[in-house]
Amino acid sequence: MKLPWDKNNNSKGAESANNDASSNQTSTSTSVAHKAESDQPLPKGYTPPKGRPTPKRREVELERGIVGRQSLAPAESYSQQRQKRKELKASMSKEEYKAYKNKERDARLKRQREAQAAMDRGEEAYLMDRDKGEVRRFARDWIDARRFASNFVMPVAIALLVVMLVGNFYPEFAATASIFAMLLMAVFFVEGISTGIRVNKAARAKFPETTETGFALGYYAYSRSVQPRKWRTPRARVEVGAEV
Template identity: 55%
Template structure:
């Protein structure tokens, strides 16, 4: 009976104290609030998993300390080894990008829709494949035009007509590529203009210069 009475009294006291507290009162946690940097570095947090664990100054100090602990020959060998490792990683990344592996691709090239658009473009021939050569030729014509204005005028007109043909082909290609992609991926959230521009920008590159490399042959049916 005595314990029950004590419990009842403590409950009543806590209720009375609660009634006198302000409306927005928050009870103390019993420990200090961690700083933002400490919270971000907590295991499992975004910063702990993806952000570098050292700042630039800390990394620089560590590098200077490492250099001081080595001889000149050892430091040169260490730097050469680090350089070779970076080159190897770059070669692996480029090879993976050429193969079209998702983890190596840029954001603009990722996704099944973009893969289909690349195959759609790579399976066909386009006059737009010659956009770069024609642009270079136009620059040469403008340069030569200082000494041969008649020739430059004719060549310039021909180049402008080709550019107009490239523009018309780009519009047709963009629409057809977007339509084919929407038929294959009806739930896609990509805009038609985005898909059309992606397809045309790939068509303007010479086939051997494209990245990722073409997976399909010319004339092959893409499904």
């Protein structure tokens, strides 16, 4: 039963209900709008904020050394690199530039050591062109598994220098040493020809479709045999006497 004095209360309740409904509708439309905005694709090149200031290029280069600038080096001429180095030096204090140079040197030495270690291990990506390929790897192993008189070429060459110096005071000794040296050179020459023939025969038996020329492969094998075992690069992978 509706009383006359309840008219104002009912109107107030209706107004509050209408206000609640409108506020709910507004919040719903706002959430829908936010959701629609979130579903829209972000513009190209948009990056969210990092929450920290972007470091300066000079600070990055000082931290990373030459490694951070290496990708720019091939596209720049020597004069451009020199000009950039001058500008970099001018933008730094004496202590900062000294620290940068030290880091640059340490990074360069580290890369050189890593590359040399990889070359010693025989990793294909770090080898010189003359050492690449399975045929050349087989030739190295074939040489490393054997002993040759040519292993003493370098010690003999050093001894000949000493003989030449001593020969100025002892001509008779120099004449005898010269004959002995000529015999050794003949032995080395004959062994070099024999080594080239044998390594070519073994390589072609293992790799029938190889395109290596006989002279190039033979010379490569002999040039390795004249080096002392510990000086060879890549390092020997097999022991003397191993089956290859």
